[in-house]
Amino acid sequence: DAKTTQPTSMDCAEGRAANLPCNHSTISGNEYVYWYRQIHSQGPQYIIHGLKNNETNEMASLIITEDRKSSTLILPHATLRDTAVYYCIVRVVNTGTASKLTFGTGTRLQVTL
């Protein structure tokens, strides 16, 4: 699976949009981009994933550049509850086999009043 690079930490004011970047310049054509987050001392929580088109769900939006070498996770209106470590993961998806995930150190997002 391709390696990802994320900033170590970011701050965001409550109510503002949080834009978390991820670089995955060695991504292959069959690799998806996944985002998870981990609130302190809890298990990671799935947020969103995509292949090449932008995606949106009730939690966030995922913007993938046309060359797929980078992506941005957008939390449109950050709240204090969004304070967490955010992991960007790229992986090949194979139907019928286990979906192993490779976690880096992620971005620690601190949402402040």
Added chain:
Amino acid sequence: DGGITQSPKYLFRKEGQNVTLSCEQNLNHDAMYWYRQDPGQGLRLIYYSQIVNDFQKGDIAEGYSVSREKKESFPLTVTSAQKNPTAFYLCASSTLAGRETQYFGPGTRLLVL
């Protein structure tokens, strides 16, 4: 409610003892996984299983053992051969439908006394 349960939340072990961490899921998922997380680090895969009575080593399997006798259960034993067992242990499960995401349990924090 469907989900993954891990018990206990905290576990203390004396050096030289084996200890077993429980993981149960009622999501009817075929695949189950065990990860280890050290402070300030991402998750690392210990073992995974795609089907009952079958499991595969992950990236850091030495000093650990698992069993998969039932679809819903995937216990992890931390043996005395694991030299640095103090960590946060996370269990996850997923379907084998390709793009399906992994769902994580709340984790067990193991401390060696």
